[in-house]
Amino acid sequence: MVTRLFTDMTKNDFLPAGLMAAGLLLAGCVTINIYFPAAAAEKVADKIIEEVWQAGKGGEENGKSGRNINDKTDGKTDSKTDKTDKTKP
Amino acid sequence: MCKQLINFLMLTALILFMCAGTATAVDFEANTPAVTRLKQNMQQRHSQLAPFYDSGAVGLTRDGLVALRDANAVPLSSRQSVNSLVTAENQDRNALYREIALANNHPEWEEDIRLTFAQRWTASARSGWWYQQGNGSWQKK
Known part of the structure; x- marks a missing residue:
């Protein structure tokens, strides 16, 4: 399942997009928790x-x-x- | 399925990021009608309180309020009025800190705001006025 997902992602070049999404999400979460x-x-x-x-x-x-x-x-x-x-x- | 998930994640992240961006871009807010009203009240009261700050009867506490620290410095005739002035001032100060926290949509900031104000009241105080140090002891500026 995971490998299939991974191959799908590499096939469609979704890995960079996925990483970007994760990065943005992380940045969003960090920034939203304002000190x-x-x-x-x-x-x-x-x-x-x-x-x-x-x-x-x-x-x-x-x-x-x-x-x-x-x-x-x-x-x-x-x-x-x-x-x-x-x-x- | 995977594409949809990633799209959804990206959209959510983007929205979160934008919200956070605008939230941090907005300055610390303290311009609400309630804050303005409290400021005016305190401004009017200050002319009555100032002589008591000068005499050392009233001092600035470490929690951003005022306190009657030396009742002997107040003539008997104005002891009652000093007490009511201190009570009213503290009510307004507490309300001010709460209102500023609410104006920023962060009620949990009230204590931080109070401590910030405590430091700034002391820093802005005239020389000869009394303020409470971190350990609770009184210090003349």
């Missing part, structure tokens, strides 16, 4: 994190501006003290 695409997932994660924490960056800026305001108020108090210093004499 977790870690690199692509990292990129997506970074993008999402950037979007989600963008508001936080705004908050950061607000925080910085808050500090600036404090600095300004410090400056004002300094100027006030300067003024008081000036008024004192």
Whole structure:
């Protein structure tokens, strides 16, 4: 049976086609069993994190501006003290 | 008979190969309405959470969530709100990981996605924020 099949295949030159089919099937099976695409997932994660924490960056800026305001108020108090210093004499 | 079998095998292989090819060619998907909604929720919440990250009250856990790590750093008046913020954030984060896995038709990727996010949250965190190391201990960035 097997030899008959084999002779049939060689007769009709089906062996290369059979091998190709088997190869494709194997490649298909291997490729279809996809592993977790870690690199692509990292990129997506970074993008999402950037979007989600963008508001936080705004908050950061607000925080910085808050500090600036404090600095300004410090400056004002300094100027006030300067003024008081000036008024004192 | 043999020819038919080979033809069938070749066709099946070709279809499988093409399917696999398209599956791998498609980028990692994360653009679904559910993901967008979750992102917006988290974005809005972040401005409220950021001060707690700054103070070290809330830290980034190794499983891609957030946790109240130092309750003493939170004023009594905002302890309840911090707890609800953490709970809501974790619900959204869990949903986000699940939704991304589902968007890729691979629900089993959820844990991989979670771990990827855990690493990336930590990597993107500002200095001074706390994150959980692999062994569970907290580390200031």
